[in-house]
Amino acid sequence: MKKSHTFYLLLAVILISACQSGTAPANQTESASHGHDNASTAPTPRVPAFFSSPTAANPLPPVLDPAQFDNPVVSKAYEFARANREIFAQQPCYCYCDDGFGHRSLLDCFATDHSAG
Known part of the structure; x- marks a missing residue:
């Protein structure tokens, strides 16, 4: 019985420390926020073309016959x-x-057949 309690206690400690490893200590968070914008400076990737509604896409192009592809996933x-x-x-x-x-x-x-890759 004692072994199972020890195991669960050890598991809890590991999980808690794993969850805490991704967070910054409080003093780092406070100092980083003084006078600085914390927003990412990485550029936002371009979103490729798409239609905002099904009616805007009309007429919809036909999809190739799935039976013509040998690969079952494709x-x-x-x-x-x-x-x-x-x-x-x-x-x-x-x-x-x-x-x-x-x-x-x-x-x-x-x-x-562009998606058949």
Whole structure:
């Protein structure tokens, strides 16, 4: 019985110290906030093209037939895109194919074999 209590106590100490390791000590937080903006200075990544509504995407491009792909994962992805064209039209594609291929949303990736990768 004592061994299980020791185990759980040790586990609790490890979890608490793991949770605390990601936080800054109070004195560092206070000194860092005096006269400085704590917002990140890293640039915000560009959001690729997408439609804000399904009607803005009309006419929706057709999705390729999922049966033409041998890879079951790719086939399932095309099947899902075909069943959810309006949703895919409202999603940006983060391979940034709007620049290189002129795609207007994630749906355009599934109108070609571009998503078969």
